[in-house]
Amino acid sequence: MAVIGAGLIGCGVAYELAKRGCAVSVYDRAEPARAASWAGAGMLAPYSEATDDDAMLALCREALAVYPAFVEELRERVGVDAHFGRAGALHVALDASRFFELATRADAYREAGAVVRVLDRAETLAREPLVARDVVGSLLIEDEAQIDNRRLGRALVAACEALGVHFKRVDDVVIEADARRVRGLRTARGFVSASVIVNAAGAWAGELAGVPDAARVPVRPIAGEMVALAIPNGAMRANVWLGHRYLVPRKDGRLLIGATMEERGYNTRVTAGGVYAMLDAALTVAPALAGSAVVETWAGLRCPVRRIHGPIWAEPCSTGTSSPQDTFEMVSFSRRLPRN
Numbered sequence: 001m002a003v004i005g006a007g008l009i010g011c012g013v014a015y016e017l018a019k020r021g022c023a024v025s026v027y028d029r030a031e032p033a034r035a036a037s038w039a040g041a042g043m044l045a046p047y048s049e050a051t052d053d054d055a056m057l058a059l060c061r062e063a064l065a066v067y068p069a070f071v072e073e074l075r076e077r078v079g080v081d082a083h084f085g086r087a088g089a090l091h092v093a094l095d096a097s098r099f100f101e102l103a104t105r106a107d108a109y110r111e112a113g114a115v116v117r118v119l120d121r122a123e124t125l126a127r128e129p130l131v132a133r134d135v136v137g138s139l140l141i142e143d144e145a146q147i148d149n150r151r152l153g154r155a156l157v158a159a160c161e162a163l164g165v166h167f168k169r170v171d172d173v174v175i176e177a178d179a180r181r182v183r184g185l186r187t188a189r190g191f192v193s194a195s196v197i198v199n200a201a202g203a204w205a206g207e208l209a210g211v212p213d214a215a216r217v218p219v220r221p222i223a224g225e226m227v228a229l230a231i232p233n234g235a236m237r238a239n240v241w242l243g244h245r246y247l248v249p250r251k252d253g254r255l256l257i258g259a260t261m262e263e264r265g266y267n268t269r270v271t272a273g274g275v276y277a278m279l280d281a282a283l284t285v286a287p288a289l290a291g292s293a294v295v296e297t298w299a300g301l302r303c304p305v306r307r308i309h310g311p312i313w314a315e316p317c318s319t320g321t322s323s324p325q326d327t328f329e330m331v332s333f334s335r336r337l338p339r340n
Contacts, residue, residue, distance in 0.1 A: 002027065002185055002194040004173055004208060007037035008149065010200035011156035018163035025166040027187070032167050033153025036202050039226065039300025041248045041256050042149035043239055047114045047141050048089045048246075061113055064145060071147060071155075078162060080155035083251050086145040090238040092124065092131055092138045092285060102139040115142040130236050130286040146239060146248055175210030185210075203266070203301040219303040221266050224259040225274035228296040229282070229289060231255045236286075245281035254295060257282045261302070268299040 001017055003010045006028035014024045026032070043049075044067060046060030071084040093099035102118070109116045117140045124131060124138040131138075157167070170187040175197060177183060184193040199205050203221035236249040248256040260274040275297060282289055 001025075001196045001198070002192065003198045003200055004028070004185070005200035005202055005205070006030070006032035006157075006167060007035055007200060007202055008033065008153055008156065009037075009202075010198070011037075011153065011160055013198050013200060014165045015156055015160050015163065018160060018165050023164070024160075025168055025192070026160070027168050027170050027173050027185070029169065029171050031169075032157045033150075036300040036302060037153050038150055039224070039298055040149045041226065041239075041246065041258050042147045042152070043089075043246070043248060044145040044147065045089055045141075045239065046144070047109050047112060047116075048091070048144060048239075048241060057112060064143070067145065067147065071152070074152075074155040074159055078155055078158040080151060080158060082152035082155055083148040084145060085147075085251075086143065087237045087239070087249075089141040089144040089241060090119075090124070090128055090131075090138050091141070091241045093136045094132065094134065094242070094284070096136055099136040099138075102137070106139060109139075109141060114144075116140060117142065128236060128238060128240060130231075130288050131240065132285060132287055140238070144239065148250060148252075173208065175208060177210060177212055177215075179212060179214075203303040205303065220263070221301040221303060223262045223264050223268060223299055224302055225262075225270050225278070225297070225299040226256060226258040227275055227278045227282075227294060228254040228256050229292040230295045231289070231292055240285055242281055242285045245278065245285075247282055247285060255282075255289070255292070266301060268301060270297045270299050274299075 001022050001024050003014045003024060003026045006026045010026055010028070011033060014026050017024050044064050046057055046064055049060070051057050051060070068084050071082045075081045091102055093102050106116050106118050119127060119138045119140055121135055121137055124135050125133070127140065161167070168187075170189070172187065174186045175182065176186055176191070182194065182197050184191055185197060186192070199208055199211070199217070201208055203219060205217050206219040230253055231249070233251065233253050236247065236255060240247040246258055248258070250256065257278045260277060
């Protein structure tokens, strides 16, 4: 079996297949667990991401429920802890109208299965002392969480290698398939037969050469820039949101601030405007951060798709028989567009 794309999804698929005895090779032009998997904030936020797709929300809830065991399994296998933490998500309101809006959302979140509390000013400041003193209140989603996605990537790559998964660095991959089935893939090193191909190429998933038109996924790249500040460990506990901007504290003393969303092709430059927008949001939420050192800036590519913002699963090349050679499977993933 072949997986195209060595991000968290590609590595996760390869890991689960290898555990079940499959021979798996993963193809990517870059180092495994880089690109968007390295650039993200690692939030496990099915409610804060505000999806309107009930099936997607259910999938995200179920994934969140099994994440602690998944992280622990990888830690036991390879000794790398991805730092799962469930400190919640705190959506802050700096004016009365926003507080009213958040308070009215609480019942909808509860109906969707979330554990939520509406906090007044004093409760918000007691929970997160760095938040601006003029905060009106907040909405706390207690069961949302985060992982360190960079550590998770290292853990998955190590676990895959321990199970015999082969990672292959290639500049170009061309799928060889017809209307009935996938036959394999071709690289500069030659043809490789594959009974199943998983397309986990993220923002590049729609441009994979050789994919039949009926199986091509409608994705496009959306650039996202982020900034990291140095803060004392424990200075902030929850993932703190102001509209669609967020602050994510890490155990290594970094505070991640994200993220911009801009259509500009595959350009991953960090811009002055992007850094300004993120720092402006962060200092609005927590003015005390003004003296913090900027320790890192970076950018990655997300892949929003038309109408839905979640995984795409397709079996457009199936003949209806039971042969695994008859199926061309595709997976992509995307993040919602921002909503205030």
